[in-house]
Amino acid sequence: MKVLYTVGELRSVVDSAIQAGQSIGLVPTMGALHAGHMSLVDTARAQNDIVVTSVFVNPTQFNNPTDLSTYPRTEDADCALLQEHGVDYAFVPSVEEIYPEPDTRIFDLGAVAAVMEGAMRPGHFNGVAQVVSKLFAMVRPTRAYFGEKDFQQIAVIRRMVEIEGFDVEIVACPIKREIDGLALSSRNVRLTPEGRAQAPAIHRVLEQSRVMVPGHTPAEVKRWVVEHIDTAGGLETEYYEIADALTMQPVEDWTSTNGVVGCVTVYCGDVRLIDNILYTQPK
Ligand code: PAF
Numbered sequence: 167m168k169v170l171y172t173v174g175e176l177r178s179v180v181d182s183a184i185q186a187g188q189s190i191g192l193v194p195t196m197g198a199l200h201a202g203h204m205s206l207v208d209t210a211r212a213q214n215d216i217v218v219t220s221v222f223v224n225p226t227q228f229n230n231p232t233d234l235s236t237y238p239r240t241e242d243a244d245c246a247l248l249q250e251h252g253v254d255y256a257f258v259p260s261v262e263e264i265y266p267e268p269d270t271r272i273f274d275l276g277a278v279a280a281v282m283e284g285a286m287r288p289g290h291f292n293g294v295a296q297v298v299s300k301l302f303a304m305v306r307p308t309r310a311y312f313g314e315k316d317f318q319q320i321a322v323i324r325r326m327v328e329i330e331g332f333d334v335e336i337v338a339c340p341i342k343r344e345i346d347g348l349a350l351s352s353r354n355v356r357l358t359p360e361g362r363a364q365a366p367a368i369h370r371v372l373e374q375s376r377v378m379v380p381g382h383t384p385a386e387v388k389r390w391v392v393e394h395i396d397t398a399g400g401l402e403t404e405y406y407e408i409a410d411a412l413t414m415q416p417v418e419d420w421t422s423t424n425g426v427v428g429c430v431t432v433y434c435g436d437v438r439l440i441d442n443i444l445y446t447q448p449k
Contacts, residue, residue: 167249169256173264176218176257176304184306188215192307192334194298197221198238198352199247202342206311207251209339218305219248220257226269227293238352257305269296274329278414279322282407282429283440294319295326302332309335313342315349317429317442321414341441343369349441361434364400368432371395372443375428379445384408384417384426387445395432404431404438411448423449 170176183190191214193206199221210217221244228234241258248256272292275284279291302310312320320338327334342350347369348362357365371394378387392403409416411425420426425448431440 167245167253167256169245169258171258171260171263173259173304176255176259179216179255180218180304180306183216189308190214190305191217192301192305192310193217193219193253194301194310194312195219195221195244196223196237196352197244198240198355199244200342200350200352200354202313202315202350204247204251205342206313206339207248207253209337210309210311211252213309213337216255217253218255218257218307219253220259220301220305221245221248222257222259222264222297224264224293224297225261226265226296227290229287229289236356238355264297264300269300271296271299273299273326275322275325278318278325281318281409281414281416282405283318283431284322286404286431291319291322294322298323299326299330299332302327302330302334307334309337311337311339313340314338314442315341315351315440317411317427318414321412347373349439351439353437353439356437357434361400361437364398365432365434365439367398367401368395368430368439368441371398372428372430372441376443376445379420383419387428391428391430395430400434402433404433406430408445411444420446422446425449 191210193210195203223237245256273295284291346366348366375387375391388408392406395401395403408428410422411427426446427444429442
C-alpha cells in the first residue's frame with residue numbers, strides 16, 4: 167500500500183488507473199478506524215480493481231470546536247490496518263491540501279438535510295457535502311462506500327451526487343456491532359467503563375420496539391423508545407425520529423414504499439452516540 171499525502175500524487179495514480187480501464191472504489195473516512203470501516207474496505211476490495219481510502223478529519227463538518235479537537239487521530243494504526251486489508255492507496259491529506267482556500271460553497275441539499283442531524287448540527291451536512299464532493303472530483307471513483315450507521319448522511323450524499331452530477335455508485339454498507347449490540351463508532355473509545363456497559367441499551371430498546379409496529383403508530387413507538395432509553399440508566403435521548411428511509415421526513419404510518427427507519431442520537435455522559443433501525447424494508 168502506498169500512502170499519498172498530496173492531491174498531485176493522488177491525481178497521478180487515479181489518471182493511470184482510469185487510463186488502464188480499472189474500476190476505483192473509494193472509502194472516505196475520518197480515521198480512528200475500526201471493524202466498521204474495515205467492512206467497508208473489504209466490500210470495496212471485493213468489488214473494485216483499485217481501492218483508495220481517504221483519512222481526513224474534515225474541519226468544515228464540525229460545528230463544535232471541542233468535538234473537532236477531541237476527535238481521535240490514529241494515523242499510524244489506521245495505515246497499518248488499511249495495509250492489512252489490501253488497500254492500494256491511503257490518501258492522508260492535510261487541511262491545506264483539501265482546502266487551499268476556504269470552501270464557501272453552499273449546497274442545496276433540500277429537505278433531506280434539514281431534519282434530525284441537519285437540525286441539530288447546523289452546517290454539518292454542508293461540510294460533509296463539501297469534502298465528499300472534493301474527494302469525488304479528485305478520486306473519480308466508480309463506487310463509494312458509506313456505513314449505514316450514518317443513515318441520513320447516505321441520503322444527503324445521494325442528494326449531493328444528484329445535484330453535482332457525479333457518475334458514481336453509492337454503496338450503503340450495514341452497521342457493524344459489538345457482541346452486545348453497541349454500534350461500532352470512533353467515539354466509543356471515549357465512553358467510561360460505566361458508559362460502555364450502559365450504551366448497548368440503545369440497540370436493545372430499538373430492537374424491542376420492532377414488535378410494536380403492528381398495532382401502534384410511529385408516534386406511539388417513538389414515545390416508547392425515548393422513555394425506555396431515558397430510563398435504562400446513564401443515557402439521554404437527544405432525538406428519536408421515525409422517518410421515510412429515502413426522504414428522511416417524519417412519517418405518520420408505516421406504509422412508505424421507501425421503507426421506514428428510526429434514527430436516534432443519545433448522550434452517554436458527554437459522548438454523543440448515533441444508531442438506527444429499519445422497521446420496514448423498501449418495496
Ligand atoms: O462518515 C464520515 O466519517 C464522514 O462524514 C465522511 C463521509 C468521511 C466525510 O468526512
